[in-house]
Amino acid sequence: MSFETKSKAERIFFREAIARAVSEEMIRDDRLVLIGQDVGAFGGSYKEFVGLFDRFGPSRVRDTPVAEASMVGLGVGLAAAGMRAIVSVTYMDFLMLGLDPLVNYAAKARFKTAGQITAPLVVKTTSGARGQGVAHSQCIEAWLMAVPGLRVVSPSNPADAYGLMKSAIRSDGPVLYIDHKRLFPIAGELSDQSDAVPIGVAKTSRHGQHVTITAHSYMVRVALEAAERLAATGISSEVIDLRSLSPLDIDAIVKSVARTGALVTLEEGQLTCGIGAEIAYQVRERIDGVRIARVGAKAAPVSSNPILESACLPDAVRLLESVKDVLNTR
Amino acid sequence: MIYALTVPTGIEDVEDVRVLEWAKQIGDEFGKGDLLVELETHKALVEIRAGRPAVLRKILCGAGSWQAVGKPLAILSDDTTESLPDSAFDLPGLAVDFEVS
Numbered sequence: 001m002s003f004e005t006k007s008k009a010e011r012i013f014f015r016e017a018i019a020r021a022v023s024e025e026m027i028r029d030d031r032l033v034l035i036g037q038d039v040g041a042f043g044g045s046y047k048e049f050v051g052l053f054d055r056f057g058p059s060r061v062r063d064t065p066v067a068e069a070s071m072v073g074l075g076v077g078l079a080a081a082g083m084r085a086i087v088s089v090t091y092m093d094f095l096m097l098g099l100d101p102l103v104n105y106a107a108k109a110r111f112k113t114a115g116q117i118t119a120p121l122v123v124k125t126t127s128g129a130r131g132q133g134v135a136h137s138q139c140i141e142a143w144l145m146a147v148p149g150l151r152v153v154s155p156s157n158p159a160d161a162y163g164l165m166k167s168a169i170r171s172d173g174p175v176l177y178i179d180h181k182r183l184f185p186i187a188g189e190l191s192d193q194s195d196a197v198p199i200g201v202a203k204t205s206r207h208g209q210h211v212t213i214t215a216h217s218y219m220v221r222v223a224l225e226a227a228e229r230l231a232a233t234g235i236s237s238e239v240i241d242l243r244s245l246s247p248l249d250i251d252a253i254v255k256s257v258a259r260t261g262a263l264v265t266l267e268e269g270q271l272t273c274g275i276g277a278e279i280a281y282q283v284r285e286r287i288d289g290v291r292i293a294r295v296g297a298k299a300a301p302v303s304s305n306p307i308l309e310s311a312c313l314p315d316a317v318r319l320l321e322s323v324k325d326v327l328n329t330r
Numbered sequence: 331m332i333y334a335l336t337v338p339t340g341i342e343d344v345e346d347v348r349v350l351e352w353a354k355q356i357g358d359e360f361g362k363g364d365l366l367v368e369l370e371t372h373k374a375l376v377e378i379r380a381g382r383p384a385v386l387r388k389i390l391c392g393a394g395s396w397q398a399v400g401k402p403l404a405i406l407s408d409d410t411t412e413s414l415p416d417s418a419f420d421l422p423g424l425a426v427d428f429e430v431s
Contacts, residue, residue, distance in 0.1 A: 011396050013348075013372045047373050185372045187346045187396065 007193040014183050015048040017158035017190060018124075021165035022049065022086065026056055029084060032169065035062045035071060036088030036124075045090040046126065046184045072098030072123060076106045076174075079121040084169065092127040092178060093135045106174035107149035121175070122168045127154075128180040128218055128268055129313055133304030139269035139297075141216075144176055145246045145278065151199055152246040154178040156220035158188035160243055163197025170196060180218040180268075202249035204256070208238035211323050212256040214279055215266040216242040219314070223266050226316040230323060237323065245275060250282050257283050262291045262326050266319055271296040293326045295319050332412055333384060334402040334421035335366065338428050341399070344371045349393050349403065354386045357410065363427070367403060374430045381425030385410050390418060 012020070026032050034052060040063040043050035053061045064071045068089055075087035089095045095102075106119040129137035144152050153168060153175060155161040161179060168175035205220060206227050215223040220241045227237035238256050242248065257263045263283055265276030276294035283290060298312045324330040337347050353365040360366065361383045369376040388405040391397045402418035415421065 011348075015372060185343050185345050187348075187372075 007191045009189040009191045011187050012158055012190050013187050014158045014161055014179070014185075015044070015046050015050070017162040017188075018048040018165055018179070019044075019050055019052060020190070021162045022169070023052055023055065025166060025169040026052070026060065029169075031082065032084045032086070033060045033062065033078060034086045034088065035064050035075060036086075037064060037066055037071075037090060039063060039088050044088065046181075048184075049088070068094050068097035069100065073101040073105075075121050075123070076101045076109075076119050079106070079119040079174075080109055080117050084120045086122045086124055086169065089123060089125040091136050092125045092140060093138050095123065095125050095140070095176075098123070102174060102176070103147050103150065107147050110173060111149060118172045119174050120172050122165070122171075122177055123174065124165075124168075124177045124179075126181055127178050128182055129302045129309055130181040131304060131306060131309065132181075134301040137302035137309070139267065141178060141245055142267075142269055142274045142278070145248070145275065147246075149173060150246065151175045151244070152178065153199055153244050154180075154217045155197075155243065156183070156205075156215075156217055156241050157186070159190050159194055160197055160203075160241075162190055162194055164199070164243065166196035167199050171199065175199070178217065182218045186221075197243065200244045200247040200249055202243055202252040203241045204238060204252070205241045206237065206239040208236035208260070210236045210260055211262040211264060211327060212238045212240060212253065212260045213264050213266060213319070213323070214240045214242055214253055214276075216245060216275070217268070219266050219268050222314065222316050222319060226319040226323065229316060230320050233329075235323065235327065235329065242275075248279065248282070250279070250286075253279060254283055254286050257290055258287055261289075262323075264293045264295060264319065264323050264326055266314060267294075267296045268313060269296060270299060272299070291326045293322045295322045331408050332387075332415060332421055333406045333424040334418040335378070335404040335406055335426065336402050336423050337369065337397050337399050338376075338378070338426060339400050341371060341374075341376060341428070341430060344399060346396055346398055347371050347376065348396050349391050350375065351393050352389060356386055356389060358386050360384065360386065366426070371430075377429045377431070379427045379429070381427055384408055384424060387414055388418075
């Protein structure tokens with residue numbers, strides 16, 4: 001008799017990882033509801049909620065008008081009143097309208113009431129550029145990292161989308177879950193042993209010796225592409241997938257940089273007060289003499305013109321040139 | 331002549347597809363315009379229709395399996411007696427029409 005369990009891996013689309021996580025958690029906890037634009041019969045703007053409306057019905061999977069402040073406000077109210085809510089805001093740009101209930105109420109509820117009221121709320125949104133112009137392309141993750149009481153997670157692959165969504169749903173405080181438009185075409189392995197991915201734990205996506213590259217979401221793929229090309233020139237890069245932006249797994253980053261001696265941060269958003277600025281300073285507080293560079297978008301709005309869009313955004317070439325500069329090998 | 335049926339390039343924004351269902355079975359003859367296979371992308375269904383008559387000889391990617399854009403899904407031939415090569419990768423592609431919905 002054997003007690004060994006063999007894990008079985010299945011390849012699924014990024015969107016299916018989200019639907020699976022939400023569906024399993026809705027079965028697990030009947031207080032959980034999903035609200036947002038097109039989350040119902042349409043199945044989500046990226047088809048990431050397909051099947052949920054049929055399975056759980058309109059009382060738990062509910063379409064809303066285009067009114068982000070009210071949607072997030074409703075979600076916070078539901079959560080504070082003892083339900084658990086996922087609010088889907090299709091484009092992160094329009095989360096700006098919902099920041100008051102998210103920042104001033106959800107993130108503060110536990111502090112204001114000495115723990116009597118919590119807000120177990122997930123705001124799920126999609127960032128990043130893909131041909132949609134100035135107000136449908138922004139990555140404002142860094143703004144939200146500066147809100148005490150709010151956790152921010154951002155997966156780069158289907159398994160992490162599944163695992164981080166599960167952790168976000170089970171969290172007792174508000175969590176901002178951010179995916180990226182360019183992640184939806186990808187597929188990846190999900191094991192039947194897959195489970196919640198703890199919030200606040202980074203993952204080393206590639207091991208290396210000469211430089212540490214940090215990234216999250218779609219930029220992890222850009223970092224891995226640059227690392228592959230750098231390897232051909234004899235430069236060995238370690239790529240850290242942050243997975244959680246708040247809390248930031250600074251220990252994992254410091255451990256890697258202490259070994260490589262060089263750090264290049266990569267983000268699709270702006271560099272000013274950005275994720276890279278935060279990581280760079282925190283690393284510098286802990287280790288002396290580290291060579292550091294930041295790579296991010298140019299300080300310009302993202303155009304819907306594809307040539308101007310790609311001129312603004314960081315890519316593998318800009319990253320690898322920055323790595324070579326830091327290592328003085330250009 | 332032997333052909334490969336490949337995942338058509340030019341489906342917008344797609345890297346990998348999943349085979350949903352084969353409309354033909356091995357040995358089936360088909361004509362121009364016949365539905366051969368339905369593929370699933372991250373956001374759509376793609377119907378692949380034959381651009382010319384041939385015979386379905388070997389399915390390389392059954393229902394539920396994955397293939398990358400440009401890679402072979404099946405081997406086809408003009409008649410049933412032609413012997414098949416070991417690999418489908420160097421075969422000429424069969425012309426297809428496809429419809430994304």
